[in-house]
Amino acid sequence: MTSLAMAIAGTAGVFPADVLAEGWRVETGVTTRAIASDNINFSPTAPSSDTLLELNPTVRVTRRSPRLTLDAAYTPRYLYYTQDTYDSRLSQDFNGSGRFEVIDDFMFLDARAVSAQRNQSVFNAVPTDATLAANQLSRTRTYSFTPSFMGTVRLGDVATWRSNYNMLRSETSGLAANTLTSETFNGSLASYPARLGWKVDVMSNRTESDRSASVDRKSIVGSLIYRPDATADFTVRYGYEDTNFSSQRSGSTYGLGMGWNPSERTTFRADYDQRPYARTNNVNLTHRLPRTSFTASYSRNLTNRAEQLLSPTGTTDLVQTLSLIEPFASEPDPVLRQQMIEAYLRANGLSRYVVGLSPILSDRQYLQTRWQLSATRTGPRNTLSLSVFQTESDGGIGAIGPAVGDDFAASRVIRQRGWTATYSHRMGSVSSLSLSFTSSKSDGRTQTLSSDRDVLNTTWSTQFSPRTTGSIGLRMTRATVTAGDVDENAVIATLSTMFN
Known part of the structure; x- marks a missing residue:
């Protein structure tokens, strides 16, 4: 909290008075939660029954204006174990992001800060509710600050540039305490959009950590872009990239790309690049019906x-998904649209983020191959979401020296796969029933090392007043880790109140 509060206060000090005077919104609330579990430590050999009582007050500050966008939340979570399986503790979580336009259409400042408990390893049995087994959790704080510039230059015709x-800094406490820092410069000079255009991109990155040697990457890439019409574009790229990976991998890089947007309902983008160290790809397809x-x-x-913590892998963001379909897609204001979706999720007892996989906490630069398929259907009373995903992470691509104290120390290549299904039914004007099932498997391909996990949640939620909601539910966890089978059953009750 201290770091985030100082950052917000320090940033606020440089804002003009009129920026601070208007458009701010402060929301406060508190959530209490009780979890009665028959295996609160998720142990395959010595399960311990206990009841966890949580008190979670929250303060959220938001701001929307032409110059400033801010969304920051702070939650000091007090956890008390009635049978003393673990010591009571205070878990200070925060999540904030903001953008300030310092000079109109020229200079911007972006900032991000995230602090939360994370699973220490993808081979642990802790479920997506990462609050219970303190011995399997680590505190991770990640900060990102980005000044950016954009403008025009005269090169015959008008060209645009952005840089x-x-x-970035990420800190992890616990058994594998370490710090990772990264500095990255990106610059792009592009011709004015036309049927035939060009672009030049430059990049420089340096990453350092307590547990891994520093990594340096530099590249310069030129692109030719052909736009036959307003719905499509084709790109050819060629350049040079220099790295200091375990074997100095430097040389030419080249690739192809295409984009297609035939209508507001459909978007498609595909990019392929051959780099000195590996082939990289990006393919995204979105299609929506009403x-x-x-x-x-x-x-x-x-x-x-750090990138995995800022953009979780194997996660379905229901706000992002629901924003594509009615009745939310027709709302032109993105702020009002998100508020509509968040109110809809609360009314239906759904969480915004559905997490299927634990992130790999390694200080290495590693190559990750990931695919995900998701579908969401929403109706007047029912919402159904299904997501299937798989990742394969190779810690040997960007490695310098042996892995120490992270998942790649157990296996150089780690594969994770699974699926998540969520169903919600509105039982009346204020009550709903939701059911979710997540199945995942993590294994090390170079050694006999794996972890399977199935989690079933069923929850009934209701609204007691315009500002107060409550829920009660059952969670069943079945997992298999190297030490044996882990079974956990828990009853979870919550009560949430918003004060303003």
Whole structure:
């Protein structure tokens, strides 16, 4: 909280007075939760029954204006174990993001801060509710700050340029305490949109950590872009990339890309690049009907721990999915649209994020291949969402030296796969019943190492007043880890109140 509060206060100090005077919204509330579990430590050999009582007050500050966008929430979570399986503790969670337009259409400042408990390993049995087994959890804080610039230059015709400099820091406490920092510069100079255009991209990245040698990457890539009409574009790329991976992998990089947007309902984008260290791909397809949306994605890119925490892998964001379908898609204001969706999720007892996989917490730059298929159908009383996903992470691509204290120390290649299904039914004007099932498997392909996990949640929720909601539900977890089978059954009750 201290770091986020100082960041918000320090940033607010440089804002003009008129920016601070209007359009701010402060929301406060509190959620209490009781979890009675027959295996609260998720142990395959010595399960312990206990009841966890949580007190979770929340403060959320939002701002929407032509110059400033801010969304910051802070939740100090107090956890008390009635049978003393673990010591009572205070878990300070925060999640904030913002953008400030310093100079009109020229200079912008973007910031992001996230703090939460994370599973220490993809081979643990802790479910998506990462609050119970304290011995399997680590505290991770990630901060990102990005000043960016854009403008026009005169090169015969008008060309546009954009550049940004991103500073990122991620800290993890616990058994594998470490710090990762990254600095990245991106610059792009592009011709004015026309039937035939061009673009030049430059990139420089340096990543350092306590547990891994520094990684340097630099590249310059030129592109030719052909736009036969307003709905399609085709791109050819060629350039040079220099890295200091385990074997100095430098040389030419080249690729192809295409985009197709035949209507507001359908978008498609595909990119292929051959780099000195590996082939990379990105494919995304989205199609929506009035009440149904479909998304498909495939990617193969370098990533790291911080990027995975800022953009979770194997996660379905229902706000993002529902924004494509009615009655939300017809709302032109993105702020009002998100508020409509969040109110809809609360009314139907649904969580915004459906997490199927735990992130790999490694300080290495690693190559991750990921695909995901998702579909959502919403009706007057029913919502159904299905997502299938798989990732394969190779810790040897960007490695320098042996892996120490992370998942890649157990296996250089880790494959994760699974699926999540969620169904919600509105039983009346204020009550709903939701059911979700998540099945996932993580295994190390180079050794006999795996973890299977199935989690079933069923929850009844209701609204007691315009500002107060409550729920009661049952969770059943069945997992298999290297030490044996893990079974957990829990009854979960919550009561939430918004004060304003």
